[in-house]
Amino acid sequence: xxxxxxxxxxxxxxxxxxxxxxxxxxxxxxGISKYLSEVDHELSKVSWPTREELxxxxxxxxxxxxxxxxxxxxxxxxxxxxxMVIF
Numbered sequence: 001x002x003x004x005x006x007x008x009x010x011x012x013x014x015x016x017x018x019x020x021x022x023x024x025x026x027x028x029x030x031g032i033s034k035y036l037s038e039v040d041h042e043l044s045k046v047s048w049p050t051r052e053e054l055x056x057x058x059x060x061x062x063x064x065x066x067x068x069x070x071x072x073x074x075x076x077x078x079x080x081x082x083x084m085v086i087f
Contacts, residue, residue: 049057
């Protein structure tokens, strides 16, 4: 007996899995195991930066943060004194 197509699958033959349905015991653990296995597989594909690349990136971020902080401080200081002179 065929069921009417639902909005989630668009009638393409997929089983509907409503949010309120519960996945029981062993099936749930197989799903978690499969998920963790896929995560491990995907992480093995990642090209991790070398120590030198990571160090270079950290230096760039720290220098830019300090430069931006000094710039914002300078603008704030100038605007503060300008407003004190005007008012």
